Amino acid sequence: MKLDAHIPSGPLTQKWDQHRFDMKLVNPANKRKFDVIVVGAGLAGASAAASLAELGYNVKCFCFQDSPRRAHSIAAQGGINAAKNYKNDGDSVHRLFYDTVKGGDFRAREANVHRLAQVSVSIIDQCVAQGVPFAREYGGLLDNRSFGGAQVSRTFYARGQTGQQLLLGAYQALSRQIGLGRVEMYPRTEMLELVVVDGHAKGIVVRDLINGVVTSHAADAVVLATGGYGNVFFLSTNAKGCNVTATYRAHKMGATFANPCYTQIHPTCIPVSGDHQSKLTLMSESLRNDGRVWVPKRKEDCGKTPASIPDSDRDYYLERKYPSFGNLAPRDIASRAAKEVCDEGRGVGPGSLGVYLDFADAIARLTEPVVRERYGNLFDMYERITGENAYQQPMRIYPAVHYTMGGLWVDYNLMSNLPGLFVLGEANFSDHGANRLGASALMQGLADGYFILPYTIGHYFASQKQTRITTDHPEFKKAQETVSARTRRLLAVKGKRTATSIHRELGKLMWEHCGMARSKESLTAALQKIPALREEFWSNVRVTGENGSLNQDLEYAGRVADFLEFGELLCLDALTREESCGGHFRVEHQEAGECKRDDAHFSHVAAWEYQGEGKSPTRHIEPLTFDEVHLATRSYK
Amino acid sequence: MNLTLKIWRQKDAKDIGGFETHEVREVNPDMSFLEMLDVVNEGLILRGIEPIAFDSDCREGICGACSLVINGTAHGGHKATTACQLHMRKFSDGETITVEPWRARAFPMVKDLVCDRSAFDRIIQAGGFVSVSTGGVPDANAIPVAKEDSDQAMDAAQCIGCGACVAACKNASAMLFVAAKVSHLALMPQGKVERERRALNMVAQMDTEGFGACSVTGSCEAVCPKEIRLDFIARLNREYGRALLHRGGG
Numbered sequence A: 001m002k003l004d005a006h007i008p009s010g011p012l013t014q015k016w017d018q019h020r021f022d023m024k025l026v027n028p029a030n031k032r033k034f035d036v037i038v039v040g041a042g043l044a045g046a047s048a049a050a051s052l053a054e055l056g057y058n059v060k061c062f063c064f065q066d067s068p069r070r071a072h073s074i075a076a077q078g079g080i081n082a083a084k085n086y087k088n089d090g091d092s093v094h095r096l097f098y099d100t101v102k103g104g105d106f107r108a109r110e111a112n113v114h115r116l117a118q119v120s121v122s123i124i125d126q127c128v129a130q131g132v133p134f135a136r137e138y139g140g141l142l143d144n145r146s147f148g149g150a151q152v153s154r155t156f157y158a159r160g161q162t163g164q165q166l167l168l169g170a171y172q173a174l175s176r177q178i179g180l181g182r183v184e185m186y187p188r189t190e191m192l193e194l195v196v197v198d199g200h201a202k203g204i205v206v207r208d209l210i211n212g213v214v215t216s217h218a219a220d221a222v223v224l225a226t227g228g229y230g231n232v233f234f235l236s237t238n239a240k241g242c243n244v245t246a247t248y249r250a251h252k253m254g255a256t257f258a259n260p261c262y263t264q265i266h267p268t269c270i271p272v273s274g275d276h277q278s279k280l281t282l283m284s285e286s287l288r289n290d291g292r293v294w295v296p297k298r299k300e301d302c303g304k305t306p307a308s309i310p311d312s313d314r315d316y317y318l319e320r321k322y323p324s325f326g327n328l329a330p331r332d333i334a335s336r337a338a339k340e341v342c343d344e345g346r347g348v349g350p351g352s353l354g355v356y357l358d359f360a361d362a363i364a365r366l367t368e369p370v371v372r373e374r375y376g377n378l379f380d381m382y383e384r385i386t387g388e389n390a391y392q393q394p395m396r397i398y399p400a401v402h403y404t405m406g407g408l409w410v411d412y413n414l415m416s417n418l419p420g421l422f423v424l425g426e427a428n429f430s431d432h433g434a435n436r437l438g439a440s441a442l443m444q445g446l447a448d449g450y451f452i453l454p455y456t457i458g459h460y461f462a463s464q465k466q467t468r469i470t471t472d473h474p475e476f477k478k479a480q481e482t483v484s485a486r487t488r489r490l491l492a493v494k495g496k497r498t499a500t501s502i503h504r505e506l507g508k509l510m511w512e513h514c515g516m517a518r519s520k521e522s523l524t525a526a527l528q529k530i531p532a533l534r535e536e537f538w539s540n541v542r543v544t545g546e547n548g549s550l551n552q553d554l555e556y557a558g559r560v561a562d563f564l565e566f567g568e569l570l571c572l573d574a575l576t577r578e579e580s581c582g583g584h585f586r587v588e589h590q591e592a593g594e595c596k597r598d599d600a601h602f603s604h605v606a607a608w609e610y611q612g613e614g615k616s617p618t619r620h621i622e623p624l625t626f627d628e629v630h631l632a633t634r635s636y637k
Numbered sequence B: 001m002n003l004t005l006k007i008w009r010q011k012d013a014k015d016i017g018g019f020e021t022h023e024v025r026e027v028n029p030d031m032s033f034l035e036m037l038d039v040v041n042e043g044l045i046l047r048g049i050e051p052i053a054f055d056s057d058c059r060e061g062i063c064g065a066c067s068l069v070i071n072g073t074a075h076g077g078h079k080a081t082t083a084c085q086l087h088m089r090k091f092s093d094g095e096t097i098t099v100e101p102w103r104a105r106a107f108p109m110v111k112d113l114v115c116d117r118s119a120f121d122r123i124i125q126a127g128g129f130v131s132v133s134t135g136g137v138p139d140a141n142a143i144p145v146a147k148e149d150s151d152q153a154m155d156a157a158q159c160i161g162c163g164a165c166v167a168a169c170k171n172a173s174a175m176l177f178v179a180a181k182v183s184h185l186a187l188m189p190q191g192k193v194e195r196e197r198r199a200l201n202m203v204a205q206m207d208t209e210g211f212g213a214c215s216v217t218g219s220c221e222a223v224c225p226k227e228i229r230l231d232f233i234a235r236l237n238r239e240y241g242r243a244l245l246h247r248g249g250g
């Protein structure tokens, strides 16, 4: 298989404009003849569904929550980047492009990233027009802050609830189209199969979560905007329902999965408090703007109260190791640094898996009311979860799985290798390379949905001779049967373990063998253990209830089953990528504790093709070339 | 700590339902309320009994999915706290805790602790938006917005659509929810253009859905996890009155 990214020719800065001109258009009167399925109603899905309906396409949109407003995007706290240069501090499209390519450790496509930086500007305009209440200055203009290792202030925010406000903007745009009858919305509905006819994506099979009824939906194109797969680690900052099911099942139907090993571990999360833990909570990275990260210099001091440790006995290790970025060092780097000091035995709190994030200096400098105004809701959340007051003692934080840069492979048009299957948002692999910068996921999701797909999908429709498929086609019958058979099988095992206990075990295994540090040895071990655990699942899981009504146990077991297959692919990708880059840290490939890339052999995207049960997948390569940005060692020292 | 749970179980919308008692041992005070329910559920599954159905997703107090009446109060009665953010350290050893779903005519029961809140979505579909399509909008800084207005709009926009306000109201009124959206958009210049149409349409849909009338007792404000203020209801009434005056009819 040859993976052609279809990157337009011409100078980087003109590619997107030229491509928009070159793409074929669908006549306005013909748009209503095309049916589009959008799976997912997060930032990417809701913005796409609304925009496509506004253009005149017939849209059906699906999500598993009871309302599209509850997609995981709602939880994003910190902000969204855009190259507006409102602060006059030297930002530009080129700088955002450059920072993103470098931040991604030179493992993203230049052309995609440049386009992302270009359209970032329109996103903010769009959201403001929708009434999104972004933070403002007294003059009435928009406020910005610096975020996640950026040296310019280009992050727009709405208190600590930016994702919520952006999602509500997109949800409201979507709601308007639903009200107008242009989008048919299917909440509490889970996509369980992709239907491919003659190599083209032509529909999906879904299960109604309330009554278990399985139905088919045919369309001229299928858009997956189903989010990331961080929950393969069980504990992550993702919502409980986040899963790999939609993308993994599309993968099994032929869509290649790119760079699954690129996962992001976020440095500022609340540490685990016990075995009951069901998820981890992120403390927004914006806290690092004013908080200082430290651990005691000596192991012996770790048990002492932080206040009793004088400054001279504290190790502000980020400031020490990365003087120019200090506490704002990028996520992957800050996470590894935390792991390192904890591995040395200098961690604090239960299990010694924590570091301090201290606001004492900020409070002294800015006063408590100012700190409260900036971060009050985060301090409140911290107190609710831990019972500790972070105005009086430092927060304890530890890294946790947060975001997945890998995803289904897409070309420049956001189309997968299966024609007619488009993939948006966190579900695709496109723009962040091996590490995503803070406040760039919201930007990417909305760029994909508002400003890229609406153009590229039209081009697909206009360039293909469309064959109409209905749900009577045998492929739909086959897919429905696959779904029903899987359900029957899950209910029939009647074993002795809960799906949660197996998921927890998988997560622990992934975290230990394929987390912040990965080695040939650990990955080889994981590749042996995962199939055994999968075996255990299919012979010993207990799924209660029946198919014909709301059955959360059954839904969840289906997702765990997919994680048990997908985890293996993730580890295989990590084993094959014999270099360190961004969030992928192979202990064999390092220089003074930092990532050591191997550009000669790994400057490429790895996209895996499914070959059938029990067979190893095939690894395809899309070479990455860098014309605009010079490949360099990423240094934040 | 050890606890006794009295939990509402109801097979489906048609079932009459009733309380079921569960003894829960060795609860870790650092658990969230939902994690405690997870533990109960795992025990049930191992005994081949269907787990207690409840909605949750983010478990961070922002998605609005969780919806439990705990000891008679929506979300459990701790200031600005959703059920998912409520931690077991707030309860005492040996306590008996009752857990029920939201109950309101406009939120039909689905199963156990799960109800159907799609009425809220339909209210938004009726007018809770600014009618702009993608593209062709002015530069974000073209229209300055006073910080005070934008801050107030944000206070209202924080609503997570959980429905606790309805569950807490003796009339099962949705006024606080509707007031939050109407106020958010009416406070922003971008939303002002359609303010009248919006207020009329959203209120009409609210009535169609079967939510009760508002008698301003404030029980909604008391349980609202996002501290949406009662004065937004006053603003909604003003917006609605203004719309009636200008447009006539309801």
Ligand SMILES: Cc1cc2nc3c(=O)[nH]c(=O)nc-3n(C[C@H](O)[C@H](O)[C@H](O)COP(=O)(O)OP(=O)(O)OC[C@H]3O[C@@H](n4cnc5c(N)ncnc54)[C@H](O)[C@@H]3O)c2cc1C
Binding pocket: A039, A040, A041, A042, A043, A044, A045, A062, A063, A064, A065, A068, A071, A072, A073, A074, A075, A076, A077, A078, A079, A080, A162, A163, A189, A190, A191, A192, A225, A226, A227, A228, A237, A238, A239, A242, A243, A245, A246, A282, A402, A403, A424, A425, A426, A427, A438, A439, A440, A441, A442, A443, A445
């Ligand atoms: C705690 C937290 C904070 C974050 N903060 C920031 C931030 O400040 N800035 C930033 O840029 N990024 C942030 N991120 C990342 C960002 O929020 C996400 O990457 C982004 O919102 C993903 O959007 P999405 O539309 O791709 O997917 P999601 O919002 O996850 O939406 C997925 C949709 O797909 C649906 N779905 C999934 N599977 C199925 C299926 N099988 N069938 C039917 N429907 C399905 C779901 O119902 C949902 O509607 C944060 C992430 C987390 C976890």
Ligand code: SF4
Binding pocket: B158, B159, B160, B161, B162, B163, B164, B165, B166, B176, B177, B180, B220, B223, B224, B225, B226, B227, B228
């Ligand atoms: S107003 Fe408050 S209680 Fe009502 S739905 Fe919104 S957040 Fe929930």
Ligand code: FES
Binding pocket: B055, B056, B057, B058, B059, B060, B061, B062, B063, B064, B065, B066, B082, B083, B084, B085
């Ligand atoms: S689960 Fe999201 S608010 Fe409680």
